Amino acid sequence: MTRAGLLDPLLLLGADQQHIVTRAQLRHLGVPPGTIAHRLRPGGPWQRVLPRVICLQNGRLTAHQRLRAALAYAGPKGRAAQGGEVLLTGVAVLADAGLPSAGHPADLTEVDVLIPGQRRVADREFVRVHRAAGAMPGGFERDDGLWSATVARALSDLAPRETGRRRFRALCAEAVQRRHCDLGELLDQLLARPGVRELPHVAQVVEELAAGVRSVVEGEARELVRGAGLPEPLWNPVLLLDGRFLAVPDAFWPQACVALEIDSRAWHLRPADHERSLARANRFTAAGLPVVRTTPVQLRRDPAPLLGELTALLATGPHGPHTRISWRRAR
Template structure:
């Protein structure tokens, strides 16, 4: 094979796969082992990034190259993975989904990969292996050509390695709030994982999500309300006035017709969401419902004035158009 014959397919392979290849692919192209070794020499144009996985360029890998290299490493030896045979999961999926608490893809440390249980492959380098108890769940091909689990499955696979209760609660709430997964789908993934409910971070997330909590700050407010001995409100219910949609407050006590709105730019998805939150509180007030407003800082540092106002309103209710207000729980 001439040098031109050799380089043309390599250039094509590198372009299709972001310059990430396996030794098996190189051998199938007829690249001699001596050539591979020479190009992998210190200071050479190629680099070994994982066992059996080579990058056809030097320098730091891009975030996409690291994901592709992890999938290539976890594929069965001697061949490329078939579509859906090896899947990204855990942090790799959550950062790509854009969940704020997951961080930026460029800052991803280890790459989580899901494989079928019986295969013999272990953690290596920046790759963390997860094993499916049965057949691999249905994955999907992303826009970048990589195969991934769903966000709900990625959260469930993260459970054994994520001990932070606050962060896990945030990830679950963000996934549901941003509609990356349905609440039922996420609960199914968490509740069917053996022993998961015995873990405090999972138990807390499941309890909050089931109650209707959709953000970390709402979860903290829920803890505050319960700790103060106040009745449990509905979280994020859909309210109707005379059968017509009114608003979705952060919390609502139906027996007293009192709403709680937590005002914070930091916890809304976009600046426009903050403005909609203010408009929502104004609609509730215009309809005659008393609305207690608070910020996350108030709830954390000086909650007593907020709790005192809630106690007074709850004790003196029902208020406003109580009989005209209907509601539906958060989904």
């Protein structure tokens, strides 16, 4: 094939795939091995990204190119992967979903990919390979054309490798709280993985989520309450006053009719969230419902006053309109 004959399909391939191609695709287009080697020479116009994966340009890869390169590397040799045959998973999916604890997609140092269990592909450079224990789960095509696992599946794949208990707890809580996955779906994914439920950080997260905990600071508050010997509250219940919606406090002790609110500055950075918090506080006050308030900083540095106030209120309850309050557990 002439140089002019090569140019158009290569340009088309580069435009469609953000300049990320495989050697198999180049061979299919009729690019001679010598041409590939010449263009990959030091200082040449192309660069090797991963085994079998080439970028048809020089310079630093974009975040999208790294994701596409990881999928190309993990795909079947000799042909392009079909839709859903290889999926992005792990932190790449969580960052794309906008979970704060996952960081920005452009800052990822590793890319997790999910492949069929029988395939033999090893971790390489920035690519971390996960294998499906059974059939490949259903994925979806993102707006950028890449195929991705669901958020629940991404958390499940991440669980065995995520040794930081605090971050894994935060990622799971954020995913449920921001409605990127249903609680039941996440618990099913975590509990279905062989051996994962025996991991201490996963077992704790599963227990907290099932109890209604939806943030790291709520998990810390739960540990403090338990350590102080106080009764277990309901976490994030929907409170009803005379059958009508009242509020969703962070924690609520129904026997004493006492609520706990943890005011997070991060949550109040958005004006709409701040307004909702004020409206909720006004409803508590108007209903005569006793509320103990704290902040994450106070909870971590000096929890004694908080625990003392809770202990006193729980010992002297029930308070306020306790006969008119009903509740539904967090979903």
